[in-house]
Amino acid sequence: MNAERRTQAERSASTRGAVIRAARELFGQHGYGAVSTVAVAEAAGVSRGALYHQFSEKRELFEAVFEDLERSLVAVIGTAVAASDSGDPLADLIVGCLAWLQASTAPEVQRIALLDGPVVLGWHRWREIERQHTIGLLENALAGAIAAGRVRSQPVRPLALIIVGALDEASQYLAHTEDGSADAAAARSVIEQLISGLAVGPPLGQ
Incomplete structure (x- = not known):
């Protein structure tokens, strides 16, 4: 019986994962309003009933997609910081923010996290999820x-939210710029100066 239950749990997790992956791709390409649950089920290779067994409504599915995207961003940021191996918390902040900026210029992130997220979920729930993931990561750093x-x-939360506001605006700017490389370099420089301006004392180890 336990083996059977584990198998059922694995099947359910597999279905859920397939639906989230399919929905993330479709929402990222076309936007929440243009994607039906029928299209998601077809893309995931599951029945509509199986989809609704996992998610009671499209909004609930979008929330799961947004959380999945946020976890991906946290992983990208974490990988960049670990690779830098700076040993200095301020340098790590700069690396993490620049990695966040780069990742946020992707069309999928623009559409799901910045455009549809606050509209579909409402501002408070959208921010709550971000605080559990990317904003929480920044606050800890x-x-x-x-x-x-x-x-x-100084108070960490308002500082984190102001930095996030700068990152969000910079990412939208870069996502719509016609001079990608030059504007990207300029935006990265501004973010680096913004974070560097918070510095107190010399880098650790010096």
Whole structure:
């Protein structure tokens, strides 16, 4: 019986994963309003009944897609910071923010996270999910930099939200610019200067 239950759980998880992957691709390409649950079920290779067994409505599916996207962004940022191996919390902040900026210029992220997210989920739920993932990651990094004496002591949440606002605006700017390479370099420089301006004292180890 336990083996049977595990098999059923695995099948359910597999169906759920397939639906989320298909919906993420479709929502990212066409937008929430232009995608039906029928189209998602067909793309996922499941019945509409199987889709609704996992998600009671399209909005619930979108929320799962948005959370999946947020986890992907956290992974991208984490990988970039780990690869830099700077040993300095402020340098890690810069690397993480630049990785976030780069990832956020992707059409999928623009559509799901920045355009449809606050409209479909409502601003409060949209922000709540971001705080559980990307914004939470930034808040932890800022708190660590403050504790290490690399950023002056100040309230973390408003600082994080102001930085996120800058990143969101920069990513939308880059997503619609006609001079990609030059504007990307300029935007990266601005973000780097913004974060560097929070510095207190020399880099750790110096």
